[in-house]
Amino acid sequence: MSAVIELRDGSLRYGTRVLWEHLELAVASGEFLAVLGPNGAGKTTLLKVLLGLAPLSGGQATVLGSAPRRGDHRIGYVPQQKAFDADLPLRGRDLVRFGLDGHRRGVPLANRAILAAVDDAIAAVGATGYADAPIGELSGGEQQRLRIAQALVGDPRILLCDEPLLSLDLAQQQAVSRLIDARSHERDTAVVFVTHDINPIIEHVDRVLYLVEGRWAIGPPGDVMTTEQLTALYRTPVDVVDVRGRIIVISSDDIGGAHDHGHHHLDVGLPSRRATRGPVRR
Amino acid sequence: MIGVDLYLSQPFAQHALIAGALVALTCGLIGPFVVTRGMAFAVHGTSELAFTGAAGGLVVADNPIAGALVGALLVAAVIGLLGVHERERDSAIGVILAFGLGLGVLLLSYYHGFATAATNILFGDIFGVSNDELLGLVAIGIAVTVVMIVIYRPLLFASVDPDVASARGVPVRLLGIVFLLTLAFTVTEAAQVVGTLLVLSLAITPAAAAQRLSPNPLVVTGLSVLFAMVACEGGLLASLVSTTVKPSVFVTSISFGIYVVARAVAPTLRHRRRPGVAPDATMV
Numbered sequence: 001m002s003a004v005i006e007l008r009d010g011s012l013r014y015g016t017r018v019l020w021e022h023l024e025l026a027v028a029s030g031e032f033l034a035v036l037g038p039n040g041a042g043k044t045t046l047l048k049v050l051l052g053l054a055p056l057s058g059g060q061a062t063v064l065g066s067a068p069r070r071g072d073h074r075i076g077y078v079p080q081q082k083a084f085d086a087d088l089p090l091r092g093r094d095l096v097r098f099g100l101d102g103h104r105r106g107v108p109l110a111n112r113a114i115l116a117a118v119d120d121a122i123a124a125v126g127a128t129g130y131a132d133a134p135i136g137e138l139s140g141g142e143q144q145r146l147r148i149a150q151a152l153v154g155d156p157r158i159l160l161c162d163e164p165l166l167s168l169d170l171a172q173q174q175a176v177s178r179l180i181d182a183r184s185h186e187r188d189t190a191v192v193f194v195t196h197d198i199n200p201i202i203e204h205v206d207r208v209l210y211l212v213e214g215r216w217a218i219g220p221p222g223d224v225m226t227t228e229q230l231t232a233l234y235r236t237p238v239d240v241v242d243v244r245g246r247i248i249v250i251s252s253d254d255i256g257g258a259h260d261h262g263h264h265h266l267d268v269g270l271p272s273r274r275a276t277r278g279p280v281r282r
Numbered sequence: 283m284i285g286v287d288l289y290l291s292q293p294f295a296q297h298a299l300i301a302g303a304l305v306a307l308t309c310g311l312i313g314p315f316v317v318t319r320g321m322a323f324a325v326h327g328t329s330e331l332a333f334t335g336a337a338g339g340l341v342v343a344d345n346p347i348a349g350a351l352v353g354a355l356l357v358a359a360v361i362g363l364l365g366v367h368e369r370e371r372d373s374a375i376g377v378i379l380a381f382g383l384g385l386g387v388l389l390l391s392y393y394h395g396f397a398t399a400a401t402n403i404l405f406g407d408i409f410g411v412s413n414d415e416l417l418g419l420v421a422i423g424i425a426v427t428v429v430m431i432v433i434y435r436p437l438l439f440a441s442v443d444p445d446v447a448s449a450r451g452v453p454v455r456l457l458g459i460v461f462l463l464t465l466a467f468t469v470t471e472a473a474q475v476v477g478t479l480l481v482l483s484l485a486i487t488p489a490a491a492a493q494r495l496s497p498n499p500l501v502v503t504g505l506s507v508l509f510a511m512v513a514c515e516g517g518l519l520a521s522l523v524s525t526t527v528k529p530s531v532f533v534t535s536i537s538f539g540i541y542v543v544a545r546a547v548a549p550t551l552r553h554r555r556r557p558g559v560a561p562d563a564t565m566v
Contacts, residue, residue: 018458071451079445089493089502090442091312102439103452105432108500134497150446 003062004029004158004190005050006169010059012042012049018214020055023059025209025218029157030188032181034195034221037211044080044195050192051077064157071103076151076189081144081168085125086136092146093131096121097101099150121153122146125179126183141172148179159183161193165200173200179206198225199246217246297416298518304423305475305484306514308468310507313489314499315461320443322486324361324462329436329469329481331357334386336403341393346403347415349494350473354466357382369491377564399528406477406530408518419474422467429464433457475514476530483534484510491544495551513537534546552559 011021019042027033035043048054049061052068061068063075076099087270095205097108097118122131125145130138131144135146144164151159165173177193181204193201198208198221208224210217212224212233217224223228225247230238237252289295316325332350339349357378364374371504390400402410411419439447440454472481488509492502517533 053449073450075449077446077449079449087493088318088442089497089499091497092436094499095443098439098443098446098450101435102443102447103436103450105436107431107434108438132497180525255408 003027004064005192006060006062007056008060008062010061011057012045012054013057020211020214020216021058023216026191027158027192031186032184032191032193033200033209034193034198034201034205034207035211036195036198038213039196041213043211044162047077047162047194049194050158050160051075061095072244074156074157076154076156076159077221078144078147078151078159078164080162081147081164081166082138083140083165084136084143088136090135091132092135092138092142092149093122093128093145094129095135095154100155115264117153122151124152124183125149137174140167141169144168144172144176145179147194148176148180152183155187156189157210158190158192161191163194163196165195165197170200177201177204182195191206202247203243225249259276284521286522292559293413294409295518295522297413298411299515300473301408301411301416301419301423301471302514302518303511303526304427305468305471306510307507308423308426308430309425309472309484309514310488310510311503312461312465312468313485313506313510314498314502315437316485316495317436317489317493319461320388321465322373322482323375325465325469325485326482327379328354328357328466329363329473330379330386331382332466332470332473332481333478334382334389334536336473337386337389337393337400340395340399340403343554346399347411347418347470347474350403350478351467351470353382354470355463358462358466360390362462377449402477403473404477405528406473406475408475408529409521411474415474419471421520422471426464426467426471429460433460434503437461440491475518476533480530482531483537484514484542487541488513491541494544494548509537509540513540 005025005027007023007025010023010025012019013021019040035046037043041129041259045054047058050063050068050117052063052070052072081116095109097114099121100114100117101108116236119128122128125148127142127145129147131146133142138146148164149233151161159180164180165176168176177200180191180193183189184204193205195201198205202221205221207219208221210230213235215233216231217233225240227238230240230249234251239250239252241248241250309461318321332354335353335356336346336350338353340346341524342349360378361371361375364371393399398407435451436447437457438450438455439450444454469481471484472484476483489502489506491509492505494528495505496502513533516536517531520532520536521527521529
């Protein structure tokens with residue numbers, strides 16, 4: 001198996017705070033890896049490391065055979081969804097084109113090859129109908145589809161997604177994650193998908209990396225998303241319940257509460273993050 | 283109208299129109315970025331400090347333009363150092379602006395030359411600048427235009443989508459600083475035509491009007507240059523007709539008129555662009 005992303009004994013610290021350490025990770029071409037964990041667990045920072053935007057505090061990272069570097073065009077990146085201003089003079093088409101030549105000097109004049117590639121990427125995410133409208137007037141789901149087109153227009157070998165489903169409704173969540181999964185299969189693109197809720201993508205996920213307070217676990221969803229494993233990670237009693245294929249994670253403090261999303265309530269009732277840390281497995 | 287023909291054959295009027303065209307070009311080019319990056323107040327602050335610099339230049343070396351440029355560059359550097367956070371930046375600009383204006387008034391009280399010098403800094407005096415000064419303005423205008431064309435695409439990327447731009451290898455911070463310096467030069471230029479108090483009428487208003495009319499960044503930039511050109515050259519010509527009124531009055535009026543018209547026709551354009559499509563209809 002040839003890994004496109006590799007982390008050896010990777011650690012990340014901010015001052016004395018450990019986000020994660022001794023992390024061992026290998027992601028293969030065409031693999032769909034979900035990265036889960038509470039807020040502040042270092043999920044986004046992991047993506048930043050792979051993008052060359054943040055250095056590891058220890059250990060070694062390899063992306064497509066070399067150290068991560070900024071501006072590696074073999075990587076596509078879908079950032080956390082931030083709405084654009086309604087009056088921003090920018091079309092979806094312009095946003096997608098940035099993914100191809102936004103870093104180049106000069107003025108973006110019409111170029112047949114580039115326009116064709118942009119059109120294809122827009123069509124592939126089903127955004128042709130609104131690619132010429134001001135991007136700020138589009139819905140969150142429409143904007144997110146265009147973001148995915150932007151990340152995929154350069155035909156990357158790795159796709160890094162940071163909470164791409166945030167603030168989308170259920171139908172949009174499914175549509176967007178299906179798009180990403182289809183791409184991963186068609187072009188053998190490795191996907192690293194940061195999310196706080198595994199349910200919208202559970203049918204696509206090959207493996208889960210779960211980060212909690214410096215500790216981590218990795219494996220198929222069925223192995224990681226268990227009461228034993230998550231209790232060990234969180235160091236507090238946690239129940240993992242399967243409700244008709246939906247995985248609900250409940251901390252003991254939550255029981256009896258009227259929560260509907262299950263998963264992200266975990267970090268609400270948890271003890272202070274200043275507890276002793278160390279990876280669950282070495 | 284005979285009067286205008288006569289004036290147009292005069293070098294001073296020709297030079298003013300050339301300088302005005304360059305000012306309009308540079309202002310039109312930077313305007314959309316000023317609007318997109320939310321830097322209208324930074325432009326105002328820079329131009330006010332250009333006034334302080336000009337007053338200083340007048341007192342020290344009898345050279346208000348060089349002084350204005352120093353003042354504008356200085357404040358651009360300070361804004362660059364203050365960094366990214368818009369709210370923090372704006373309050374800091376407000377603080378510097380108020381102090382700078384006070385300092386400018388103090389400096390002017392030491393100036394004992396022509397009494398109109400102060401008004402000319404504040405409200406512009408393009409017909410009064412010398413040949414050498416005009417040459418300097420032309421040089422600045424060409425330099426700013428070249429820089430803006432070179433950094434156009436990555437600057438646009440960095441302005442609307444900084445996170446992805448950074449990941450794609452665009453030097454987001456460096457571009458921000460280059461843009462601030464470009465802004466300082468442009469503001470100094472524009473201040474010669476409309477004065478430091480009215481720079482916004484060329485650096486913001488045409489771009490704000492253009493933005494109402496199209497979502498295509500290149501079209502917006504083109505319209506912004508066109509509107510600035512119409513306002514600037516129109517204002518200069520109008521002031522040749524009625525010589526008692528300063529050109530800046532006409533420039534700001536035409537500029538404002540264009541903006542009002544753009545706002546009025548924008549809803550019609552918008553409707554035509556996306557007829558009857560509900561925001562979420564395409565998702566279902």
